Amino acid sequence: xxxxxxxxxxxxxxxxxxxxxxxxxxxxxxxxxxxxxxxxxxxxxxxxxxxxxxxxxxxxxxxxxxxxxxxxxxxxxxxxxxxxxxxxxxxxxxxxxxxxxxxxxxxxxxxxxxxxxxxxxxxxxxxxxxxxxxxxxxxxxxxxxxxxxxxxxxxxxxxxxxxxxxxxxxxxxxxxxxxxxxxxxxxxxxxxxxxxxxxxxxxxxxxxxxxxxxxxxxxxxxxxxxxxxxxxxxxxxxxxxxxxxxxxxxxxxxxxxxxxxxxxxx
Amino acid sequence: xxxxxxxxxxxxxxxxxxxxxxxxxxxxxxxxxxxxxxxxxxxxxxxxxxxxxxxxxxxxxxxxxxxxxxxxxxxxxxxxxxxxxxxxxxxxxxxxxxxxxxxxxxxxxxxxxxxxxxxxxxxxxxxxxxxxxxxxxxxxxxxxxxxxxxxxxxxxxxxxxxxxxxxxxxxxxxxxxxxxxxxxxxxxxxxxxxxxxxxxxxxxxxxxxxxxxxxxxxx
Amino acid sequence: xxxxxxxxxxxxxxxxxxxxxxxxxxxxxxxxxxxxxxxxxxxxxxxxxxxxxxxxxxxxxxxxxxxxxxxxxxxxxxxxxxxxxxxxxxxxxxxxxxxxxxxxxxxxxxxxxxxxxxxxxxxxxxxxxxxxxxxxxxxxxxxxxxxxxxxxxxxxxxxxxxxxxxxxxxxxxxxxxxxxxxxxxxxxxxxxxxxxxxxxxxxxxxxxxxxxxxxxxxxxxxxxxxxxxxxxxxxxxxxxxxxxxxxxxxx
Numbered sequence: 001x002x003x004x005x006x007x008x009x010x011x012x013x014x015x016x017x018x019x020x021x022x023x024x025x026x027x028x029x030x031x032x033x034x035x036x037x038x039x040x041x042x043x044x045x046x047x048x049x050x051x052x053x054x055x056x057x058x059x060x061x062x063x064x065x066x067x068x069x070x071x072x073x074x075x076x077x078x079x080x081x082x083x084x085x086x087x088x089x090x091x092x093x094x095x096x097x098x099x100x101x102x103x104x105x106x107x108x109x110x111x112x113x114x115x116x117x118x119x120x121x122x123x124x125x126x127x128x129x130x131x132x133x134x135x136x137x138x139x140x141x142x143x144x145x146x147x148x149x150x151x152x153x154x155x156x157x158x159x160x161x162x163x164x165x166x167x168x169x170x171x172x173x174x175x176x177x178x179x180x181x182x183x184x185x186x187x188x189x190x191x192x193x194x195x196x197x198x199x200x201x202x203x204x205x206x207x208x209x210x211x212x213x214x215x216x217x218x219x220x221x222x223x224x225x226x227x228x229x230x231x232x233x234x235x236x237x238x239x240x241x242x243x244x245x246x247x248x249x250x251x252x253x254x255x256x257x258x259x260x261x262x263x264x265x266x
Numbered sequence: 267x268x269x270x271x272x273x274x275x276x277x278x279x280x281x282x283x284x285x286x287x288x289x290x291x292x293x294x295x296x297x298x299x300x301x302x303x304x305x306x307x308x309x310x311x312x313x314x315x316x317x318x319x320x321x322x323x324x325x326x327x328x329x330x331x332x333x334x335x336x337x338x339x340x341x342x343x344x345x346x347x348x349x350x351x352x353x354x355x356x357x358x359x360x361x362x363x364x365x366x367x368x369x370x371x372x373x374x375x376x377x378x379x380x381x382x383x384x385x386x387x388x389x390x391x392x393x394x395x396x397x398x399x400x401x402x403x404x405x406x407x408x409x410x411x412x413x414x415x416x417x418x419x420x421x422x423x424x425x426x427x428x429x430x431x432x433x434x435x436x437x438x439x440x441x442x443x444x445x446x447x448x449x450x451x452x453x454x455x456x457x458x459x460x461x462x463x464x465x466x467x468x469x470x471x472x473x474x475x476x477x478x479x480x481x482x483x484x485x
Numbered sequence: 486x487x488x489x490x491x492x493x494x495x496x497x498x499x500x501x502x503x504x505x506x507x508x509x510x511x512x513x514x515x516x517x518x519x520x521x522x523x524x525x526x527x528x529x530x531x532x533x534x535x536x537x538x539x540x541x542x543x544x545x546x547x548x549x550x551x552x553x554x555x556x557x558x559x560x561x562x563x564x565x566x567x568x569x570x571x572x573x574x575x576x577x578x579x580x581x582x583x584x585x586x587x588x589x590x591x592x593x594x595x596x597x598x599x600x601x602x603x604x605x606x607x608x609x610x611x612x613x614x615x616x617x618x619x620x621x622x623x624x625x626x627x628x629x630x631x632x633x634x635x636x637x638x639x640x641x642x643x644x645x646x647x648x649x650x651x652x653x654x655x656x657x658x659x660x661x662x663x664x665x666x667x668x669x670x671x672x673x674x675x676x677x678x679x680x681x682x683x684x685x686x687x688x689x690x691x692x693x694x695x696x697x698x699x700x701x702x703x704x705x706x707x708x709x710x711x712x713x714x715x716x717x718x719x720x721x722x723x724x725x726x727x728x729x730x731x732x733x734x735x736x
Contacts, residue, residue: 061643100645110640114658123654124644169640176644269598331719332712333677335684336691340708343698347705425583432684439586443593452593460590464581471580 012075014039014179014212015060020069022055029055031236032069037180042206042213044223044244047233048259053216056233057182060214061104062095073098074179100128103178107185109165111157111172117144118153121172129176136175143171147201163194167201174205181205183215195219202226220263224248232256275454278445282455285441286462292359292437293424299363300423301416304370311375329368335429337361342433358430366423370416377412378404414478421470425463438462499728505721528697528710535693536714542610542679542689547672549615550622554668557619558626572623579620584678588613592685610682618675625667629660669726673719680715690714 015037022030029052037043045053058064060071062078070087071078080087081094090098112120121140125131131139144150147167157165166186173181183202187195199222206213206226217223223230224244231241232251240253251257310322329337341361345352352360381404389399431440442459446452513533560572579587592609595602604612633656641651683692694711698704 061639063639063642096645096647099642102643104639104643106636106640106643108636110634110636112637112640112655112659114662124646127650127654128645128647173643327720327723328712328716331673331677331723332715333680333691335680336694336708336711336715339691339695340712343704344708425581425586428583428585429681431585439589443589446593453597456586456590456594460582460586463583463586464578468577468581 011039013037013072014041014074015214016072017056018070018072020059020066020071022052022059022064022066029236030059030066033237035231035238037212037214038228039179039212040209041228042215042226043229043231044215044217044227045231045233046217046220046223046259047239051234052236053233054184057104057184057214057216060180061102061182062099073101100176101179102182103173103176103180104182104184105166105169105173105186107189109157109162109169109189111165111169113157116154116156117149117160117168117171120157120168121175124172125175140171140175143174144168146204147171148197161194162190163197166190166198170198170201170205178211180212180214183213183217185216185218187217187219218263220248232259234259269453271451271454274449274451275458278455279458281441281445282438282458282462285436285438285459288355288435288441289424289427289437289439292355292362292427292430292435293420295359296362296366296423296427297420299359300366300370300419303363303367304374307367307371308374308378311371312378326368326371329365334361334365334426335432337365338429338433354430354433354435358427358433358435362423362427362430366419369419373412373415373419374408377408377415380411381408411481414474414481417470417474417477421467421474424470425467428463502721502724505717509717528701528703528707531697532690532693532710532714535688535690538607538682538687539679539689539691539718541607542614542682542687543676545607545611546614546618546675546679549611550618550671550675551668553615553619554622554626557623559630561623561627562630576620576623579617584613584617585681585684587617588681588685606682606685606687609685610679610687614675614678614682618671618678622668622671625664625671626660629663630656632663633659666726666730669722669729673722673726676719676722677715 013036015035017033017035019032019034020030021028021032033056035056045056047053055064059066060073060078066079070080076098077087077090078095078098079090081090111117112123115123118137118140121143122133122136125136125139126133141150141153144153147170149164149167149171152160152164152168157168160168169186186202187198190198199219202213202215203222203226205211215223215227227244229241230244230247232239232247232253232255234255240247240251240256247256248260251260307322307326310318311326313319313322338358338361341357342354345357385403385407386399389403394402427437428439430437431443434440438459442455443452445455512529557572557575560568561576563569563572588609591604591613592606594600595604595609637655637659638651641655646655679689680691682689683695686692691711694707697707701707
């Protein structure tokens with residue numbers, strides 16, 4: 001078990017992976033992974049492509065089912081439930097109950113094209129959380145203001161730039177009040193000049209400190225700024241993890257050093 | 267099976283197959299007419315001369331917006347008035363070919379339009395003669411993707427050829443119905459006719475699907 | 486602001502459609518109020534009587550086809566293998582032969598043992614049209630549903646939506662727009678196929694024309710008028726579908 005380097009928190013982890021294995025056919029992407037996230041911790045996962053870092057997020061967001069192991073979210077198992085003291089496969093009801101604590105922002109935004117920005121943000125709170133429409137709209141307006149898109153509420157995704165779409169996507173995920181937010185390479189599909197506006201929003205969220213955040217990104221400078229812990233992930237395993245300064249300035253493992261030198265070369 | 271007379275089925279099978287042969291003959295003849303006519307219609311519609319393009323366009327729209335059956339009736343009953351007493355089979359295949367010629371002309375138009383402008387421009391820049399542009403550059407690229415669509419229309423014509431019974435062409439469906447009215451047994455002939463249509467069209471449709479997949483992958 | 490040309494084109498379509506409708510209604514009203522004596526229009530009243538049946542066939546067939554297409558189409562896209570196979574069999578069987586064959590079968594064979602189901606010509610016609618066109622429609626629905634971007638589904642999962650909610654609020658609205666032009670074209674084919682019901686003794690407009698031929702002769706006028714009537718029914722719909730196709734916003 002890796003030591004938890006998060007700042008100051010001694011409470012139970014909000015996410016815990018216990019010997020989680022995930023394979024796609026012949027290819028094993030996660031090998032008996034043990035991993036923890038503190039309740040307000042900001043973690044960035046870096047590593048070569050194909051290392052499995054996105055899979056960690058996807059398995060947590062229930063987009064992929066693990067082959068083995070248990071994932072705990074806020075103390076409860078995600079893919080399993082406890083019946084008579086034993087762990088059995090979770091029912092749909094249980095899965096949805098626990099899943100509600102996780103939110104995700106995707107590389108390709110995945111906004112609903114047939115809805116305005118406002119409706120994209122209110123749709124799930126109204127229909128999933130059963131929030132009254134008025135309340136949902138008020139909150140949505142506040143969130144869209146927060147990400148700097150207060151004037152674009154009635155616009156459709158097709159009318160927005162990539163950076164604007166991604167900010168709407170962030171507002172949409174926030175509207176569900178998750179305890180853990182996942183960011184899957186959220187700036188990789190953006191034109192370079194639009195990356196900054198999205199990173200600014202994420203930086204603000206990190207500074208507010210409310211929820212745990214798990215980012216997979218190639219933006220190393222940003223990762224260093226924002227993270228409590230950086231995890232270097234390769235071939236399905238955690239190679240090294242620690243505070244940004246440790247990992248970026250003083251990597252211990254050969255593989256970590258090799259990765260960073262390759263990255264820095266351009 | 268209740269009421270199904272296998273003995274009877276075997277007796278009528280040769281007659282049904284005879285009708286099927288007529289169906290196939292009509293289909294193939296009609297298809298040949300359709301693919302040739304379609305090409306002329308398509309080229310006509312794309313003509314820069316609006317005196318050619320517009321009337322042909324209107325003609326194509328008119329044929330496509332009216333049922334094949336009514337066109338069959340029209341040709342069958344109207345042509346004799348103008349002195350043309352043709353056999354029903356001939357009238358039927360001409361009408362069939364004309365009707366589907368309008369559909370194939372749309373396939374040709376779409377296929378030709380799909381060729382990037384750049385191809386035309388490159389060919390012109392290389393000073394090809396107009397004929398060479400067509401035969402060497404445009405058609406070789408345009409035709410392969412059209413084949414699945416044309417194949418589907420061939421299968422469609424095979425099935426819709428049943429309508430020729432309305433003008434007394436002794437194809438499969440008419441044969442089945444005549445057997446029924448003669449013997450008062452409709453179950454076997456009509457079901458067998460349906461089965462024969464299915465046995466030929468379903469495998470053909472699978473082949474066309476596979477062709478479509480192959481062309482989709484290439485692009 | 487993109488595409489001023491689209492607005493002009495739309496305006497042209499709308500003019501055409503309105504124009505044709507006005508002409509059609511004007512003619513219809515004229516006929517009902519004062520049967521004309523001039524040839525060839527004196528032939529119209531009997532034909533118009535058949536038109537009511539044609540429209541019944543078209544509307545009934547379309548409604549049935551839509552219902553069948555939605556049910557079978559969603560079934561074809563289902564994760565459940567049994568549902569997929571059963572709907573697949575239905576689709577291939579009804580696409581494997583023509584509407585006419587199916588009409589004959591329903592009208593001539595169904596009343597016999599072992600089925601013993603006797604249907605009127607109108608019912609048989611609507612049933613055959615609905616089931617046949619519904620099979621083609623099912624493939625359109627399936628294609629539209631399966632063409633929905635995977636990311637939409639993942640976003641819905643991330644927002645903790647139930648599968649039913651996702652289908653209703655995310656997938657179907659997007660699929661519907663994609664489905665409309667091909668379904669519109671199928672509807673036009675159905676309209677033309679209603680003429681086949683004349684062959685199972687249903688007095689639709691084609692049947693009326695055929696009997697006029699036997700009583701009155703005047704073949705070119707009768708069948709010419711018949712063609713024009715179908716044209717006035719089908720062509721506005723064709724323009725409507727093309728307008729829909731040009732309007733696809735978020736393809």
